[in-house]
Amino acid sequence: MCGIIGVTGSADALAVIMEGLSRLEYRGYDSAGVALQDGGKVWTRRRAGKLAELVEAVGDAPARATAGIGHTRWATHGRPDDRNAHPHTDCTGRLAIVHNGIIENHAALRAELEGTGHTFASDTDTEVLAHLIESHLDVGMDLAAAVRATLAVAQGAFAVAVIHAGDPDLIVASRRVSPLIIGRADGLGLVGSDIPALLGQTRELYAVDDDQLVEMRADSFRITTLDGAEVEPRPLRVDWDLEQAEKGGYDDFMLKEIHEQPRAVADTLLGRVTPGVGLSLDQTRLDDGELREIDKVFIVGCGTSYYAGLAAKYAIEHWTRLPVEIDIASEFRYRDPVLDRNTLVVGVSQSGETVDTLQAMRHAKRWKAKVLVITNVVDSSMAREGDAVLYTRAGPEIGVAATKTHLAQLVAMEVLALYLAQLRGTLYPDEINDLIHQLHRLPEDIARVLESNDHIEAVAEQCKGVRDFFFLGRHVGYPVALEGALKLKEIAYLRAEGYPAGELKHGPIALIEEGTVVVGVANRGHLLDKMLSNVAEVRARGASVVLVSTEGDEATAALADHVLTVPDSHELFAPVLTVIPLQLFAYHLAKARGNDVDKPRNLAKTVTVE
Ligand code: AGP
Numbered sequence: 001m002c003g004i005i006g007v008t009g010s011a012d013a014l015a016v017i018m019e020g021l022s023r024l025e026y027r028g029y030d031s032a033g034v035a036l037q038d039g040g041k042v043w044t045r046r047r048a049g050k051l052a053e054l055v056e057a058v059g060d061a062p063a064r065a066t067a068g069i070g071h072t073r074w075a076t077h078g079r080p081d082d083r084n085a086h087p088h089t090d091c092t093g094r095l096a097i098v099h100n101g102i103i104e105n106h107a108a109l110r111a112e113l114e115g116t117g118h119t120f121a122s123d124t125d126t127e128v129l130a131h132l133i134e135s136h137l138d139v140g141m142d143l144a145a146a147v148r149a150t151l152a153v154a155q156g157a158f159a160v161a162v163i164h165a166g167d168p169d170l171i172v173a174s175r176r177v178s179p180l181i182i183g184r185a186d187g188l189g190l191v192g193s194d195i196p197a198l199l200g201q202t203r204e205l206y207a208v209d210d211d212q213l214v215e216m217r218a219d220s221f222r223i224t225t226l227d228g229a230e231v232e233p234r235p236l237r238v239d240w241d242l243e244q245a246e247k248g249g250y251d252d253f254m255l256k257e258i259h260e261q262p263r264a265v266a267d268t269l270l271g272r273v274t275p276g277v278g279l280s281l282d283q284t285r286l287d288d289g290e291l292r293e294i295d296k297v298f299i300v301g302c303g304t305s306y307y308a309g310l311a312a313k314y315a316i317e318h319w320t321r322l323p324v325e326i327d328i329a330s331e332f333r334y335r336d337p338v339l340d341r342n343t344l345v346v347g348v349s350q351s352g353e354t355v356d357t358l359q360a361m362r363h364a365k366r367w368k369a370k371v372l373v374i375t376n377v378v379d380s381s382m383a384r385e386g387d388a389v390l391y392t393r394a395g396p397e398i399g400v401a402a403t404k405t406h407l408a409q410l411v412a413m414e415v416l417a418l419y420l421a422q423l424r425g426t427l428y429p430d431e432i433n434d435l436i437h438q439l440h441r442l443p444e445d446i447a448r449v450l451e452s453n454d455h456i457e458a459v460a461e462q463c464k465g466v467r468d469f470f471f472l473g474r475h476v477g478y479p480v481a482l483e484g485a486l487k488l489k490e491i492a493y494l495r496a497e498g499y500p501a502g503e504l505k506h507g508p509i510a511l512i513e514e515g516t517v518v519v520g521v522a523n524r525g526h527l528l529d530k531m532l533s534n535v536a537e538v539r540a541r542g543a544s545v546v547l548v549s550t551e552g553d554e555a556t557a558a559l560a561d562h563v564l565t566v567p568d569s570h571e572l573f574a575p576v577l578t579v580i581p582l583q584l585f586a587y588h589l590a591k592a593r594g595n596d597v598d599k600p601r602n603l604a605k606t607v608t609v610e
Helices: 013-028 051-057 104-117 127-137 143-155 193-199 253-259 262-270 288-292 305-320 355-366 381-385 404-424 429-438 442-450 453-460 475-492 502-504 528-539 554-558 575-592
Strands: 005-010 031-037 042-048 065-074 095-103 156-164 171-176 183-187 188-192 206-209 211-218 220-224 296-301 326-328 343-349 369-377 388-391 468-473 495-500 517-522 544-551 560-564
Touching: 005 013, 005 095, 005 156, 005 171, 005 183, 013 031, 013 051, 013 188, 013 193, 031 051, 031 095, 042 051, 042 095, 065 156, 095 127, 104 127, 127 156, 127 528, 127 544, 143 156, 143 171, 143 211, 156 404, 171 188, 171 544, 183 193, 183 220, 188 193, 188 211, 188 305, 206 429, 211 468, 253 262, 253 326, 262 404, 262 442, 262 560, 288 404, 296 305, 296 355, 305 326, 305 404, 343 355, 343 404, 355 369, 355 381, 369 404, 381 388, 388 404, 388 495, 404 429, 429 442, 442 560, 442 575, 453 560, 453 575, 468 475, 468 502, 468 528, 475 495, 475 502, 475 575, 495 502, 502 528, 517 575, 528 544, 528 554, 544 554, 544 575, 554 575, 560 575
Parallel strands: 296 326, 296 343, 343 369, 369 388, 468 495, 468 517, 517 544, 544 560
Antiparallel strands: 005 065, 005 188, 031 042, 031 065, 095 156, 156 171, 171 211, 183 188, 183 206, 211 220
């Protein structure tokens, strides 16, 4: 949720930290702060608001500081103001800490510490860690030992980085659940919450696993478990470069990422779906023998990833005849689902770090289910912990609203569905070959949909005064409607309800009135006639209608005020195309309303707290 960076051994630690924070800001951005080693003291500066506020406030930072830590915050405890911004310090001001996560037993720890004379300066859970470390330093421990002792009693999720004026070369960092990586360059040691923060300095990165502790110095580093056992550093493979993480000429990362979708889908299919050759999933650690034993599938995720899973359910059930349950991750682990060793649990997460999905995967493993993770981030926590991983290869996604990773998830799960069908013999080889050819054509068709960007912008312009939207779909059009509504909510801040069109008459149709805009997913498919009847019902009640339809479908176009077309495709692949006009519709409405689409209010790219 929050972003962390730390550096030691730099000629200009402040510059390295500020550059890293600028790449982290998308993870959390209600405040930011920095702490620098300052010749036997620690200098800190914290500011509420976007990073620009902090940039203005560091003009009097100590020159030539060689080590320090920085943070961008998304509030969980305490208001997003200056005093709750990180870094937090102990009573002496000689120790500073940045933290991502939640310390669940912070209230009890705080009461104990206040009882022994510690004075708190913020409302955060993080500050208890600063004072606890201080209390261990007071009894003679060194910094690493004090952090170890502190984290042994901390409950919850954390990634932390700590500096102390008494050891100016050292950063101590650790994690449990929340992400943390480290980097090395010539005479430079780095810690960070994610890859883009460190890529500007180095490509030599290493993973840090749960309950490990890093002692990072300018010319050396050491990883140990919280129990003190040495850990061999595990290099992290990085496929991304800095240029990939920049806007590439578009106004926003989101628009750039929408236009990267043909590439994202092609890369996700690459080597897995080859016309004339067949299907291959041999880089996923999947065991065909175990997969043949599977008798039930669960798909688990949050938000946009959940909707990708909902669309995939239709394909997996249709092609494999396996029953598929679909769950929102935060519900899954608490509802006691029926799992055993023949259950396949598919965890879908762009980041691979979303805490609800991560904990759902852990729950499934405890019940001996096979866990397959679908994620975009190589070596993310879920990727490491799953029994198998199928990487979407969409490249870094910076915009908070997921777009290209959603399409990549959809096609990754279509491939999985076909692979399972092939293994189980539920489709004939020529049917699979035909579907492989159709999958292979998708990047081209996606590019065609993107050509209607200007038309969609014009339609959005005409809808910019509307405040209430309904998104309707049937069959695989239903998850597309849900995703279209979510996009509009999260970046345009407009009320948007996604519904299965057949459910409308059971209540929500009461809300339809003159001026309501209904967006219908009405591409060609076996339920199109029923969908069009539902469209006629809302039109009769005064709604304006925007329809996503298949190119050339005149009867559908005749029922709409505005038509957004997509090329014809296999019905089960259609969500990969029909969702794109809805992404662009939300994008242009948000821009027309003057919103910051890359950093929508109240949202963070990766939700690492429950
Ligand atoms: C999508 O636009 C949202 N940012 C959000 O719903 C997101 O999909 C959800 O938080 C899940 O994230 P994940 O894919 O990284 O697990």
